[in-house]
Amino acid sequence: MNNKCYVNICLDTSEDDSGWQDLRIDNKKISFFQEGLIKGFRGKMKQVQKGHMLRTHWIIEFFADSVFSVKLYVVFSEEETEKNNRNILYKAIWQLQNDSSKEDIRQCASEWIRGSKSLVEYKDLSDFKICFDGGGFSMISGKNHFYNFQRTVVLACLCLSYNNVFNGFIKKLSDVDMNDYNALSDLTMNMNIFAAKWYFRYPVLLKNNLVPVLWGFISERFKLNQHYEELENQLKNVHALVSQLYRDQESKKSSNISFKMSFYLVFLTILLVVLTLFLVL
Known part of the structure; x- marks a missing residue:
């Protein structure tokens, strides 16, 4: 060396x-x-x-x-x-x-x-x-x-990897069609999976006294937690949008069903009137 x-x-x-x-x-x-x-x-x-x-x-x-x-x-x-x-x-x-x-x-x-x-x-x-x-x-x-x-180089690599994934999600959010329910659902699911499986605010074990200290310094400099919180807020907004789109779709389906039922009822009523008149005559 x-x-x-x-x-x-x-x-x-x-x-x-x-x-x-x-x-x-x-x-x-x-x-x-x-x-x-x-x-x-x-x-x-x-x-x-x-x-x-x-x-x-x-x-x-x-x-x-x-x-x-x-x-x-x-x-x-x-x-x-x-x-x-x-x-x-x-x-x-x-x-x-x-x-x-x-x-x-x-x-x-x-x-x-x-x-x-x-x-x-x-x-x-x-x-x-x-x-x-x-x-x-x-x-x-x-x-x-x-x-x-x-x-510490390994810790820096983890910070860079987190940022790479975060930036990927942000790009997908900016590119996705906000009216595309399936695309938004998939994006929300992937963000939730990553957060649940891979993201740790404190990813290093505490048994090594120095490594957690070094992680605290480097993650603070990378502002990882702030970036994640921003992504988390965007995730909540996307989730709310997905829920609203789902409700709108269900409401539209219900409206279509109601319209069809009304049409069938009117048709049956007319048919019944015609049959009644035919029998009377």
Whole structure:
């Protein structure tokens, strides 16, 4: 391990299926999520030689085996890579803590994440510092915390996956025909299924004291709960609309039935009158 590690996170578009192993951090499988998320989690890793650099590649998938599945490709490198790639969703950087060059360390992180020198709001967690930004996060620590840096990358992937699903629902809501009862019903059902099965406000287990703290910081920066509450309110509005459309359809059916019954009664009445007149005559 060098004194720096740069990370890029993108949506997975890879087609390379060779050389992958189960994802492990500190030689342990990912186990710090709630059981529901673990069941839908897939992770694999491998080492890739690029010139003189040995990079670590991850593929992380959340909500696997469902229509909500999100796959992310993560690259760890000791040198800057593809800094301005438009496909990059999020960045991260780990740097070895060194008091003699504290300002240089912070500037390096800011340049990588923001392309500026304005990343300054670090949280001091006793023996390491961490800063979360909209475009990435920075950790400054001893080498003993590098695994916590990797765990935080996994947490960032979960935030990105949640946002991907939320944005998908919002797009479908904007595109759906508000008079299409079946389409609205399907959308409402899918949103309810995702919320019930996959969305956790506190997705990490509390047995690890540090990971829940890191989740609190990064989920707050992503404003996940606010985004979910907004989606939940839209879901309620769609549900109300679906219910109203259903009532309107049922009312229309009832009106049609009433009209047909009235028509038949009038027809029978006329027929009865005609028959009566015929018998009288």
